[in-house]
Amino acid sequence: MTTHAATQTPELQAFSKDIRSLELSPLWERTVSQKPGTPCVPHHWRWSELEPLLLKSCELIGKKDAERRVLMLENPTLRGQSFIAQTLFTGLQIILPGEVATAHRHTPNAMRFVMKGQGAYTSVGGERSMMLPGDFIVTPNWSWHDHGNIGTEPVIWMDGLDSAFTKFFGATFREDYPTETQPLYRAEGTSAASYGAALLPVDFRPEDGPSPLLRYPYERTREALETLVRNQPLHRAHGAKLRYANPATGKHPFPTMAAFMQLLPRRFSGSAYRTTENTVFNVAEGSGRVVISGQTFDFGPHDIFVAPSWCDYALSAHEDCVIFTYTDRPAQEATGFLREEEL
Numbered sequence: 001m002t003t004h005a006a007t008q009t010p011e012l013q014a015f016s017k018d019i020r021s022l023e024l025s026p027l028w029e030r031t032v033s034q035k036p037g038t039p040c041v042p043h044h045w046r047w048s049e050l051e052p053l054l055l056k057s058c059e060l061i062g063k064k065d066a067e068r069r070v071l072m073l074e075n076p077t078l079r080g081q082s083f084i085a086q087t088l089f090t091g092l093q094i095i096l097p098g099e100v101a102t103a104h105r106h107t108p109n110a111m112r113f114v115m116k117g118q119g120a121y122t123s124v125g126g127e128r129s130m131m132l133p134g135d136f137i138v139t140p141n142w143s144w145h146d147h148g149n150i151g152t153e154p155v156i157w158m159d160g161l162d163s164a165f166t167k168f169f170g171a172t173f174r175e176d177y178p179t180e181t182q183p184l185y186r187a188e189g190t191s192a193a194s195y196g197a198a199l200l201p202v203d204f205r206p207e208d209g210p211s212p213l214l215r216y217p218y219e220r221t222r223e224a225l226e227t228l229v230r231n232q233p234l235h236r237a238h239g240a241k242l243r244y245a246n247p248a249t250g251k252h253p254f255p256t257m258a259a260f261m262q263l264l265p266r267r268f269s270g271s272a273y274r275t276t277e278n279t280v281f282n283v284a285e286g287s288g289r290v291v292i293s294g295q296t297f298d299f300g301p302h303d304i305f306v307a308p309s310w311c312d313y314a315l316s317a318h319e320d321c322v323i324f325t326y327t328d329r330p331a332q333e334a335t336g337f338l339r340e341e342e343l
């Protein structure tokens with residue numbers, strides 16, 4: 001609300017001053033106007049800079065120094081606050097061959113988007129899944145999870161969490177599992193067989209909540225997008241874009257966060273778009289350009305960039321680009337706050 005300034009009489013000035021000692025403040029003197037957007041700014045992190053730093057962190061931070069070796073991507077306006085935008089956490093995690101990231105659970109929901117390397121697994125709620133580049137992996141809130149690398153090369157993935165929400169609500173809880181790793185009581189692939197084949201267990205009754213499907217393999221996502229690019233018109237702004245769905249409900253994989261994958265064919269030049277969603281982009285394949293609020297970023301594979309709420313952006317592709325994104329869309333849909341616009 002932009003209120004017109006009240007006439008500042010000496011009595012009114014004294015009144016405004018006096019009430020401060022009672023932790024009260026006059027709305028009629030408030031200067032912040034009510035409009036979309038946040039103080040956060042667009043930003044681009046280059047893989048060419050990120051990867052050497054992640055590898056270097058492995059020399060400096062040993063297995064016992066940290067339970068997770070994670071570099072947090074912070075919005076330049078949120079230094080020291082752990083968030084890439086007001087509602088989202090983004091980290092890059094690296095795990096070396098033979099290492100284990102010990103079992104714990106917490107109220108924030110987490111997703112992993114695998115960027116590089118093979119041989120790592122994550123165990124979630126008693127089931128292990130291998131993590132392959134391009135896979136989207138779900139860690140529902142309060143589920144026990146541990147990771148390990150049983151391969152021969154470092155593995156790097158992006159962690160996306162809704163910890164800004166639990167912080168906002170004062171509802172952040174965490175617990176360590178009593179042992180380093182959790183016991184596995186479901187065979188690998190059980191979640192995929194139960195929920196990942198457009199089939200559901202016969203006695204299953206859908207309930208709202210995080211997705212029971214733990215791993216969305218890149219191979220299938222990529223193939224679906226390829227088929228759509230070949231066979232149907234592209235969206236002016238988004239090219240071919242699909243959202244990851246909770247197969248039990250058709251809704252988003254988390255109550256707070258949505259995730260998407262889009263394919264922009266070579267020479268695609270997208271129109272501008274804006275949304276109140278805060279959006280984190282992770283380039284799975286290809287190179288191109290994005291202009292966010294007038295700032296131009298030339299991106300390549302594994303680069304990450306952020307478009308905070310209501311910043312307009314336009315994507316274009318120099319070569320075939322596959323881009324993963326996640327946003328706070330479900331929270332804004334549930335509250336009725338979401339707005340979006342093609343420009």
Ligand code: 1HN
Nearest residue numbers: 068070091101145159161163
């Ligand atoms: C966490 O538990 C993981 O399990 C990664 O790998 C990043 C950032 C904040 C809080 C918990 C993980 C995290 C995290």
